[in-house]
Amino acid sequence: MIMQRELTHPNALYIHIPFCIKRCSYCDFNSSVYQPDVASRYVAALEKELGGVKDHPYKTVYIGGGTPTAMKEGQLNQLLSAVSSSLDMRRIKEYTVEVNPGTVNARKAALLRWGGVNRISLGIQSFKEKGLRLLGRIHSRRDALDAFSVLREGGFNNLSVDLIFGWSGQTLMDWEEDLTEVLSLDPEHLSAYCLTVERGTPLARQIRTGSVPRPDEESQLDMLKKTINFLDNNGYKHYEISNFAKKGYRCRHNVNYWKNLPYVGIGAGAVSYLNGRRTSNIRDILSYIERIEAGRSAKTFGERLTPRRRAAETLMMALRMTSGIKEKNFTVRTGFTLRELYGDVIDRLCVLGLMGIRQGRLYLTRKGVFVADSVMMEFL
Ligand code: SF4
Incomplete structure (x- = not known):
């Protein structure tokens, strides 16, 4: 049962x-x-912002980006020290830092451990040199393997690897080889994201001008199917559309998002969700620093979600998880029953085989996962 306090x-x-x-x-x-x-001023600003939000009963901390380990050791040290001296670290169950190959060595790994970090999310994305080139990554396959062993040898026993599939020119065989290679590293957690071409990015321009072919949606779907079967058969439970974990290694921090529970974000562009209100900080880095240095709030946007909107978001986020949501929990969290809001939609999607209900839990079927974005739109 979900308690109101949560x-x-x-x-x-x-x-x-x-x-x-x-x-x-x-x-x-x-x-x-x-x-x-700029990073030195930014870390000092973060310290200040952290001071204003440090008293919440956090159980997870996630330092993401960007590339936190792109910073110099002294800056990283300052940030980690600020976190451990501001928060009640005994309560923190999961403390993740995002790392990219080419930005970590044994000293930085030791620094992260010293700072209390107990989980790393390593952005490998691909082991194929052609993929790394196309994605514009700074590292090679060798750098990725080295980064993984440096972190393992540095004492991290909860390592997650990010991979991207569906890039132009990638074959199903390329992807199978990436999956096989990542399994040989034996990480505790894997995130496998289908490449989306975002507007305004260099990749979008390259596709528009024809220098890079548009990724093929049918092969992307084949790759997603392959991923789920392959990882499920190799001991990684598919627990969210793009996420897989060995037993006991789900990402608690992200599960909090998917349960639509409150969170606090600090830094440029960071979003918070607290007491039914969503707020976000100014995105521009220098403006963020200047505001904080001047003693002003970094928040430039805020909205109170209507109960209906909150209910829709709670459902859509929960459906990202393969376990879905218990009808009872939906009611406790939102004050509505699933049936009163979405009875007809749910019935229709169940008939189409895109959703199922088992022991009072509504979830996306495997078929539903393959078209998750369209299914979610039905609840808006
Ligand atoms: S995708 Fe590349 S540029 Fe973007 S945050 Fe990650 S490492 Fe940085």
């Missing part, structure tokens, strides 16, 4: 580091090329 007390803290060594061609995240002096 709805008002954020368990998850996200810290955004908007710096990378170089921008990847497909990326539309809020990040820019690392500049040491």
